[in-house]
Amino acid sequence: MEVVLLEDVKALGKKGQIVKVNDGYARNFILPKKLGIEATAKNLNDLKLQKANEARLAEEQLEAAKALGAQLSEGSVTLSMRAGEGGRAFGSVSGKEISIAIKNQLGYDIDKKKLILSEPLKTFGSHEVPVKLHKDVTAKIIVKVVES
Template sequence: MKVILLEDVKSLGKKGEIVEVNDGYARNFLLKTKKGAEANKSNMNDLKLQKANQEKIAQEQLDAAKELGKKLEEGKVTISIKTGDGGKAFGSVSSKEIASAVEEQMGLKVDKKKIQLKEQLKTLGTHMVPVKLHAKVTVELKVNVTEEA
């Protein structure tokens, strides 16, 4: 019997796949526990519509990430930190501070978890900080760290 999986089933397949299983396994386990649905014409059509909708949503998210990425690459963020004698920084700039500065200065909302800092910025000057907006979109943001007056 052909069955459309409604959720991931260990050692059988992932959600949305069409698998061939024994009639008893399908009736007694997959259909009863609602882990699968019989692969008839209406269910196959529903599956096609769901996949098309998921692809459309994924494409919209990718386009939105690319557009946000263009704006971030064109922009520049300036953050001031306290320094001591000889320009030595007292603190550091974290991804949280960069995210709030992007929102204040550029008017764009970026999650601090998407900012990929290897380590906090502890020196003055311009730094290129990678921002991963989507699995396929990673951009470089210019962060200028200046001395607080």
């Protein structure tokens, strides 16, 4: 019996794959647990339409990420930090603070986990911070740290 997998099945295949299995395995394991459906003409057509829809959605998400990346690259955010003796910084600027500043100053809601900071910013001046918006799109935003 041929079955279209609805989820990844260990040692059998990935989601969306058409696999040939024994009738008993399909009737007793795959179909009751909703891991797959029988590969009929209607089900194959539905699968094809679903894949086309997913591809269209992925393309729209990529385009939206590119547009947001272009807007972020043009903007910059300014954060103020207290200074100690000799112009040395007190503390640091973390990803969470940068994320909040982007939301307040530019109006974009960027998750702090999307900011690629190897370590918090501890010096005054301008810093380029990469932002991973999509698996294929990484934008850079200018973060200016000034004395308060």
